[in-house]
Amino acid sequence: MFQILRDSNSSRFQVSEFILMGFPGIHSWQHWLSLPLALLYVLALIANILIVTVIYQEASLHQPMYHFLGILAIVDVGLATTIMPKILAILWFNDNNISLPECFAQMYAIHCFVAMESGIFVCMAIDRYVAICKPLRYSSIVTESFVVKATVIMAIRNFVAPMSVPVLAAQRNYCFQNKIEHCLCSNLGVTSLACDDRKINSINQLFLAWTLMGSDLALIMISYALILRSVLRLNSAEAASKALSTCTSHLILIFFFYTVIVVISITHSVGIKIPLIPVLLNVLHNVIPPALNPMVYALKNKELKQGLYKVLRLDVKEG
Numbered sequence: 001m002f003q004i005l006r007d008s009n010s011s012r013f014q015v016s017e018f019i020l021m022g023f024p025g026i027h028s029w030q031h032w033l034s035l036p037l038a039l040l041y042v043l044a045l046i047a048n049i050l051i052v053t054v055i056y057q058e059a060s061l062h063q064p065m066y067h068f069l070g071i072l073a074i075v076d077v078g079l080a081t082t083i084m085p086k087i088l089a090i091l092w093f094n095d096n097n098i099s100l101p102e103c104f105a106q107m108y109a110i111h112c113f114v115a116m117e118s119g120i121f122v123c124m125a126i127d128r129y130v131a132i133c134k135p136l137r138y139s140s141i142v143t144e145s146f147v148v149k150a151t152v153i154m155a156i157r158n159f160v161a162p163m164s165v166p167v168l169a170a171q172r173n174y175c176f177q178n179k180i181e182h183c184l185c186s187n188l189g190v191t192s193l194a195c196d197d198r199k200i201n202s203i204n205q206l207f208l209a210w211t212l213m214g215s216d217l218a219l220i221m222i223s224y225a226l227i228l229r230s231v232l233r234l235n236s237a238e239a240a241s242k243a244l245s246t247c248t249s250h251l252i253l254i255f256f257f258y259t260v261i262v263v264i265s266i267t268h269s270v271g272i273k274i275p276l277i278p279v280l281l282n283v284l285h286n287v288i289p290p291a292l293n294p295m296v297y298a299l300k301n302k303e304l305k306q307g308l309y310k311v312l313r314l315d316v317k318e319g
Contacts, residue, residue: 024275034091047294048073076290079113111162119154125223
């Protein structure tokens, strides 16, 4: 794929690099955004690396549910790292230039990690559905083999399907414009600079969003609907309240994750001109979930918190 991009770069393009301008309309003071973005990035790195370390070191956490949490943490680190170093370089050092191959590679990586995160959300929702709705069959359904197969299938799907995005972007003819009103190489932001028709790029973007993300979201909502139905049938009000609290926090993050994807796709596709909002949402979409996922999905878990205390060598008394 990258050979195709490199060949296209030498034969079709009249520009040798793109210039990432940053946040539209606030270029004069956008560097002030670097502090909260850097803090979110550092939080995402520390929290997710801690989660992976705890799960790796604690033998009691070598279970399917925690394996999915560990995979999600690794994906979160990859997603945040794909964009944040370049964004901070833009805001701190005015390092706005990015070569065409690097831009297309970043575009591909963003789509891969976003799709992979969506896929892991599906796996975790199914895991919770089986654990709550079919507890007696959990150990026979959600096995180590299930985790491996689900992860491999998601990885193949989410590394192959997004290849069409940079490949199609590389087929466009970039004549004179090379300034992207964005902090990262988004597909629709880059292809909007093309001299020729980019309709196929927009159609492909919407197709991927609605088939990959749409099907994932449908499976997640069905799983949580069945979970909530099962929880509401519990005789214990305390157990039902605890389960509802956990599901609600999960659904808030899931709602944010998928809503932003829909908003960005629609605003670009129909040509709505509110430049700052989609760019800001796009950046936050790639850094807020990695920062908050460990706290919402992991740190509310008693066993994981105990493992974290051990890793950090904190003395916490039980009870």
